[in-house]
Amino acid sequence: MAKYMGKRFLFTILTLILVTIFLFLLTHVSGADPAKIMLGTNATPEAVEAMRAKLGLDRPWYVQYFSWISDLLHGDLGTSYYRDEKVSDLLVKYFKPTLALAIYSELIAIIIGVPMGIMQAKNKGKASSVIISTITLIGLSIPGFLLGLFLMFFFSVKIKIFPVSGYKAITEGFGEHIKSLVLPSLALGLSQAALITRTTNSAMLEVLNSEYIKTARAKGVNEKTILWKHALRNAMIPIITVCGQSFAVLFGGAVVIETIFNISGLGTLVYNSISNRDYSIIQGAVLVIALVYVVINLLVDVLYGIEDPRIRVGGKK
Amino acid sequence: MRKRILAVILCAVMILSMTACGKSGGTSNGGSSSYKDEIHIAYNAEPETFDPVHGTAMATRTITKNIYEGLLEMDADYNVKCQLAEKYETNDDATEYTFYLRKGVKFHNGKEMTADDVVASLNYYADFKSSVTYFATGSRFEKVDDYTVKIKFDEPSAMFPYYLVNQTGFAAIMPKEVIDSATEAGVTEFIGTGPYKYDSYVSGEYFKLVKYDDYVGPGYECNGGDAGDRIAETKTVYFDFVTDPMTRLAGVNTGEYDIATNISYDNLAEVDAYGLQKYADWSMNGCLFMNQSHGIFMDENLRKAVRLVIDPEEMMAAAIPDSTFYSITGSFAGKNMPAWYVEDAEQYIGIKDVDAAKKLVEDSDYDGSTVKLITTSAYPDMVAMTMVLQQELKSIGLNVEVETYDWATTLQKLWNYEPVNENYDIYIMCYPYEAAPTSSSILTLIYSIAYADLNLISEPMAKMESTTDENERFECWKEIQDILYKNEMVIKFYDEASVTISTTKVENLNNFSGPLCWGVKAAE
Numbered sequence: 133m134a135k136y137m138g139k140r141f142l143f144t145i146l147t148l149i150l151v152t153i154f155l156f157l158l159t160h161v162s163g164a165d166p167a168k169i170m171l172g173t174n175a176t177p178e179a180v181e182a183m184r185a186k187l188g189l190d191r192p193w194y195v196q197y198f199s200w201i202s203d204l205l206h207g208d209l210g211t212s213y214y215r216d217e218k219v220s221d222l223l224v225k226y227f228k229p230t231l232a233l234a235i236y237s238e239l240i241a242i243i244i245g246v247p248m249g250i251m252q253a254k255n256k257g258k259a260s261s262v263i264i265s266t267i268t269l270i271g272l273s274i275p276g277f278l279l280g281l282f283l284m285f286f287f288s289v290k291i292k293i294f295p296v297s298g299y300k301a302i303t304e305g306f307g308e309h310i311k312s313l314v315l316p317s318l319a320l321g322l323s324q325a326a327l328i329t330r331t332t333n334s335a336m337l338e339v340l341n342s343e344y345i346k347t348a349r350a351k352g353v354n355e356k357t358i359l360w361k362h363a364l365r366n367a368m369i370p371i372i373t374v375c376g377q378s379f380a381v382l383f384g385g386a387v388v389i390e391t392i393f394n395i396s397g398l399g400t401l402v403y404n405s406i407s408n409r410d411y412s413i414i415q416g417a418v419l420v421i422a423l424v425y426v427v428i429n430l431l432v433d434v435l436y437g438i439e440d441p442r443i444r445v446g447g448k449k
Numbered sequence: 450m451r452k453r454i455l456a457v458i459l460c461a462v463m464i465l466s467m468t469a470c471g472k473s474g475g476t477s478n479g480g481s482s483s484y485k486d487e488i489h490i491a492y493n494a495e496p497e498t499f500d501p502v503h504g505t506a507m508a509t510r511t512i513t514k515n516i517y518e519g520l521l522e523m524d525a526d527y528n529v530k531c532q533l534a535e536k537y538e539t540n541d542d543a544t545e546y547t548f549y550l551r552k553g554v555k556f557h558n559g560k561e562m563t564a565d566d567v568v569a570s571l572n573y574y575a576d577f578k579s580s581v582t583y584f585a586t587g588s589r590f591e592k593v594d595d596y597t598v599k600i601k602f603d604e605p606s607a608m609f610p611y612y613l614v615n616q617t618g619f620a621a622i623m624p625k626e627v628i629d630s631a632t633e634a635g636v637t638e639f640i641g642t643g644p645y646k647y648d649s650y651v652s653g654e655y656f657k658l659v660k661y662d663d664y665v666g667p668g669y670e671c672n673g674g675d676a677g678d679r680i681a682e683t684k685t686v687y688f689d690f691v692t693d694p695m696t697r698l699a700g701v702n703t704g705e706y707d708i709a710t711n712i713s714y715d716n717l718a719e720v721d722a723y724g725l726q727k728y729a730d731w732s733m734n735g736c737l738f739m740n741q742s743h744g745i746f747m748d749e750n751l752r753k754a755v756r757l758v759i760d761p762e763e764m765m766a767a768a769i770p771d772s773t774f775y776s777i778t779g780s781f782a783g784k785n786m787p788a789w790y791v792e793d794a795e796q797y798i799g800i801k802d803v804d805a806a807k808k809l810v811e812d813s814d815y816d817g818s819t820v821k822l823i824t825t826s827a828y829p830d831m832v833a834m835t836m837v838l839q840q841e842l843k844s845i846g847l848n849v850e851v852e853t854y855d856w857a858t859t860l861q862k863l864w865n866y867e868p869v870n871e872n873y874d875i876y877i878m879c880y881p882y883e884a885a886p887t888s889s890s891i892l893t894l895i896y897s898i899a900y901a902d903l904n905l906i907s908e909p910m911a912k913m914e915s916t917t918d919e920n921e922r923f924e925c926w927k928e929i930q931d932i933l934y935k936n937e938m939v940i941k942f943y944d945e946a947s948v949t950i951s952t953t954k955v956e957n958l959n960n961f962s963g964p965l966c967w968g969v970k971a972a973e
């Protein structure tokens with residue numbers, strides 16, 4: 133297991149290094165100049181050049197990269213070009229709403245998706261299975277932003293039980309906090325629930341058709357025990373995978389929902405920074421998102437090992 | 450049993466979340482007044498800085514205009530009026546200005562405003578402006594006595610009072626110690642003399658202002674511009690940063706916000722359906738720039754062909770469905786700026802003579818090469834106008850392609866600061882009104898992105914700066930426009946208003962390049 137974990141960890145580090153290089157190249161070849169955007173349309177060429185020098189943008193990209201990496205290794209992500217705030221402070225601030233939104237959305241997705249998938253597999257061929265399949269298809273087809281607008285129109289504008297926009301931290305009261313995140317979490321979580329339902333269903337169907345389940349049934353084992361103890365446990369690997377992936381997607385891809393519900397999260401920060409070409413924030417934020425992705429993948433790998441002994445035994449060979 | 454426990458927990462969470470709700474919004478005077486103590490403005494953009502001098506964004510201006518005042522300000526008709534200055538004088542050749550300050554004006558920190566503060570503030574402004582534009586290079590403000598300051602110029606500068614009332618990056622007066630402690634990024638404390646004082650700012654969420662009880666105005670009524678007595682009617686004003694226009698609209702409809710800015714033109718039908726109040730905020734001039742450094746528009750006749758064929762009404766109708774929010778005008782300062790409106794300029798636009806334009810193309814050396822129209826997805830109305838323009842130019846035989854970029858890339862394509870720019874041929878964009886037409890972005894852009902020969906207008910420009918006679922100045926301004934059109938340097942064809950909305954309970958809301966917080970109040 134230790135060797136298995138070690139390999140996964142090294143792979144994680146390598147991934148992050150590649151992400152930083154790719155990111156740096158991508159932001160710097162995009163061409164737009166933050167100095168011009170900062171100074172506006174009346175700026176003189178001399179003022180733009182002076183600003184570029186001040187921001188260190190007049191140096192070759194690889195010099196800027198190594199300078200950034202060096203600062204990063206000293207725990208310094210730099211300062212925003214525009215806001216005169218440390219990137220690390222901004223990331224901490226914008227990370228919290230996104231984390232809360234991702235957790236609640238994932239909870240909604242798992243609470244709805246896993247039981248629905250099991251029910252669909254259990255009732256294969258019956259009307260309930262067809263209904264779940266149809267709901268799943270609808271869930272996968274409706275874009276999150278459209279669902280968000282629909283939820284906002286119905287629950288905020290028409291019956292007025294949830295606010296239209298804004299995020300309330302948990303320190304402002306749990307009720308306010310939950311209330312501010314119900315609609316965006318539903319908008320994000322429902323489509324992920326559909327995905328988890330599908331994966332759970334197909335994983336369960338595969339297991340339910342296997343020989344050892346047939347043997348258990350022949351031995352007269354209770355159907356509930358077969359479903360929850362034998363089948364679900366053996367179907368867990370793809371379910372864990374899709375849950376991990378969906379959490380990562382929710383974390384990095386909530387920008388539209390954050391915009392619609394006016395939540396100042398990481399997605400919004402990245403989007404605005406891309407618009408302004410605030411490289412220091414883009415680099416810091418994408419690094420954090422990449423870190424979340426690889427950590428989740430690492431956790432998923434660990435869960436594989438716990439869930440399926442063959443994986444960790446394989447690691448010892 | 451477990452199901453029951455789960456159901457009870459879920460119900461408890463739902464009830465908790467339903468009950469603990471609602472934005473606090475107190476009542477004036479402990480409930481005796483029928484107006485709210487607090488109003489919320491859903492504002493479309495969060496400024497990168499709240500330093501009124503450094504901030505080039507309209508968002509900085511709109512928010513900080515409530516905190517700061519200048520020596521001079523503009524009224525609703527774009528006339529320059531005294532605000533913190535009691536009066537000002539200039540010598541005959543407009544090379545020296547003396548400003549006499551109002552006495553007894555206190556900053557939000559309780560300190561009285563004196564010449565030291567004004568000199569520090571205006572030199573801070575001049576330093577920053579001269580590093581970005583060609584404003585006031587080398588000239589410094591000096592203290593004469595505690596309530597008098599002056600500035601001298603080497604060249605006549607009759608338009609100087611107008612430069613002091615710039616829309617964005619304005620000459621705000623702040624305490625000297627605030628200027629002294631400013632960092633490279635700008636001031637770190639927001640202390641002015643205006644009707645509201647800074648309370649708090651939460652990045653990504655809101656900027657909160659509270660009424661300044663010791664505010665003293667200049668003693669004349671504000672007519673809807675920046676100048677005059679700014680009487681605050683509401684104790685607390687929040688600028689809530691809400692980037693999505695649909696969310697701003699829905700928020701005003703539910704009463705979560707009292708006012709919302711920059712509503713999409715496409716949502717005007719919903720605004721009417723919800724019965725909300727809507728306001729036109731006139732603040733933009735729109736132009737068509739032709740690249741004269743490279744390509745077919747180096748030929749003056751082809752530039753003329755474009756002017757002859759374009760149909761501003763058709764272009765604007767595609768961009769803004771409600772004609773209340775645009776005005777077709779060839780004057781470089783539209784009818785909303787009566788002091789600078791030039792009626793004669795209207796003759797140059799809206800000609801729609803396809804045959805004449807076609808003939809000019811046929812008689813030219815045009816070889817069928819691609820004409821690049823560049824536009825930005827950041828402004829959907831510009832994209833719509835550009836699409837119509839593409840069809841109009843095709844109708845006279847030009848081979849036209851549209852390239853759409855995000856704002857940052859568009860800037861990069863347009864401003865390459867090289868002698869030649871091969872990135873584009875035509876670009877449509879609107880720019881904020883400025884009190885001084887000579888400091889308008891349009892004139893700068895004619896040179897910096899269209900590469901037109903500004904020497905052609907240098908004589909009347911210099912004359913405008915050297916005469917203090919208003920009529921003579923206006924004649925110079927007319928002459929400048931004539932030259933710009935006759936040499937086909939640029940086509941100014943519209944003014945545009947953004948859409949501000951409010952609930953029906955909001956009263957006295959004025960817009961002057963953004964909503965003005967003073968005067969506005971909202972009934973309970």
